[in-house]
Amino acid sequence: xxxxxxxxxxxxxxxxxxxxxxxxxxxxxxxxxxxxxxxxxxxxxxxxxxxxxxxxxxxxxxxxxxxxxxxxxxxxxxxxxxxxxxxxxxxxxxxxxxxxxxxxxxxxxxxxxxxxxxxxxxxxxxxxxxxxxxxxxxxxxxxxxxxxxxxxxxxxxxxxxxxxxxxxxxxxxxxxxxxxxxxxxxxxxxxxxxxxxxxxxxxxxxxxxxxxxxxxxxxxxxxxxxxxxxxxxxxxxxxxxxxxxxxxxxxxxxxxxxxxxxxxxxxx
Ligand code: NAD
Ligand code: IMJ
Numbered sequence: 704x705x706x707x708x709x710x711x712x713x714x715x716x717x718x719x720x721x722x723x724x725x726x727x728x729x730x731x732x733x734x735x736x737x738x739x740x741x742x743x744x745x746x747x748x749x750x751x752x753x754x755x756x757x758x759x760x761x762x763x764x765x766x767x768x769x770x771x772x773x774x775x776x777x778x779x780x781x782x783x784x785x786x787x788x789x790x791x792x793x794x795x796x797x798x799x800x801x802x803x804x805x806x807x808x809x810x811x812x813x814x815x816x817x818x819x820x821x822x823x824x825x826x827x828x829x830x831x832x833x834x835x836x837x838x839x840x841x842x843x844x845x846x847x848x849x850x851x852x853x854x855x856x857x858x859x860x861x862x863x864x865x866x867x868x869x870x871x872x873x874x875x876x877x878x879x880x881x882x883x884x885x886x887x888x889x890x891x892x893x894x895x896x897x898x899x900x901x902x903x904x905x906x907x908x909x910x911x912x913x914x915x916x917x918x919x920x921x922x923x924x925x926x927x928x929x930x931x932x933x934x935x936x937x938x939x940x941x942x943x944x945x946x947x948x949x950x951x952x953x954x955x956x957x958x959x960x961x962x963x964x965x966x967x968x969x970x971x
Contacts, residue, residue, distance in 0.1 A: 707737030708939040713788050715780075717743045717769065717832065718797030718849075719753050723899045725849055725927050726797035727756065732931030733938065734761055738793075741784055743769035771798055771828035781835040791839040793938040796832060796848040799901060800824040801864045806905065810862040821863040826870035833878050833889065842886025845938045848875055849930075850891040850949060852957055860907055872949050879947030888946035890937045895925040895953030918962045920955030 705711065714733055718726035719742055730740055742764055744753040750768065757764050765787055769780040784791055801821035805813050829848050836846065853861030854868035872891050879889040896902060896911045915924050933952045936942050951957045 705737030707735065708935055708941060709733055709792075710737035712737070712792035712938070713739045713741070713790070714793035714795065714938065715741045715743070715784060715791060715836065716795045716797070717771065718795070719744065719756070720749055720900050721752060722756055723927065724797065725894060725897065725899060725930050726795060728927030728931035729795050729797065729934040730757075730931075731760065732928070732935045733793075733795075736935050736939070738938075739763070739788075741765035741767065741787075743767055743780055745770055771832065772823055774831060777828075777831050777835050781839060785839055788839075790841060791836060792841075792843070793845045793847070794832060794836045795934060795938070796829050796846070798824065798828060799849070799864065799867070801862075801867065803904065805863045806860055808862075813863045818863055818866070821867040822870060825864065825867035826874055829871055829874050830878065833882065837882055837885065837887055840885070840887050843940065843943070844882075844885075844887040845942075846875075846878070846882075846887065846889045847934050847937045848889075848891050850893045852893055852895075852951075852953065854893070855957070858911075860905065875949075876947045883946060888937075888942070890942075890946060891949040892930060892933055892937065893949050893951045893953060893957070894930045895919070895951075895956055897925065897927055897930070899927070914962075915954060915956050918956065918959055919953065920958065923954055925952055925954050 716726050716730050742757050744750050754766055767780050767783055769776050802817045805817040833846055848871055850868045850872050853865035854872050875889045875891050895915055902908050912924050930952050
């Protein structure tokens with residue numbers, strides 16, 4: 704019998720692109736705690752890479768294509784999970800996308816199509832996925848989605864993604880209410896900036912990482928592994944009384960109200 708906080712639990716992980724993905728660190732942390740896992744990959748472009756990565760570490764894991772923009776693909780993904788496993792204990796949603804131009808230009812220029820695209824992939828997908836996953840889940844089930852501070856405050860260039868993350872966080876609260884009557888919990892992790900594929904192309908990422916190092920209470924950036932450990936907590940029975948929550952895993956950056964190092968020589 705597997706041991707660990709997730710021993711005997713079966714979970715789905717959406718959003719592994721490569722070894723730097725937050726979803727991959729979550730997968731490793733869940734596997735270490737005894738979980739059995741199934742993965743989705745976005746499409747053929749990522750299939751080989753994700754299959755190689757997952758296959759090396761977790762040869763028994765299930766792997767299926769699932770573009771979250773497509774209701775039919777979401778339905779057949781969870782149908783296959785039902786066929787293979789019969790039931791499901793947890794879901795990690797670690798998926799986001801916006802048009803690159805919308806993360807570079809001013810927010811005020813966001814087109815209707817760009818707004819809809821970001822909301823569809825980054826926020827609505829949690830609703831669609833939860834709807835298909837919930838019937839497979841028993842009381843004690845847990846769903847976790849990845850958010851970012853730009854949902855709460857203006858982070859220059861995060862733009863339409865910030866609006867989508869605000870919608871994601873609000874959606875997780877409404878899902879927590881709906882699915883709570885079945886004993887299923889829904890929470891978000893608000894992770895600090897991390898160098899992943901989704902962050903690599905972003906102008907100003909270096910400044911964001913430096914700013915966290917300077918002003919976060921822990922004076923450093925958070926790691927994928929730390930996000931993975933928090934995911935284990937939210938997926939495990941250790942957090943059985945926690946739902947609808949947004950848990951910051953950001954070295955404390957979000958608690959600050961002023962950014963500047965005090966200079967004792969300036970004291971009155
Ligand atoms: P990543 O690029 O490794 O992961 C993003 C994933 O989204 C990829 O696997 C990609 O294939 C998937 N995806 C995009 N469009 C999709 C679609 N239509 N259908 C299915 N999958 C799709 O980057 P990451 O940083 O690990 O991002 C994971 C999550 O964490 C995202 O929600 C992101 O917003 C969030 N997040 C990231 C950071 C950061 O600084 N890296 C901070 C806080 C939150
Ligand atoms: C993304 C854009 C602007 C500022 C940003 C980010 N900061 C951080 C991110 C400060 C930390 C990374 N992040 C939290 C995301 O959620 C990224 C989402 C994302 C990234 C891309 C890049 C490539 C692309 N589309 C994207 N869509 C969403 O074409």
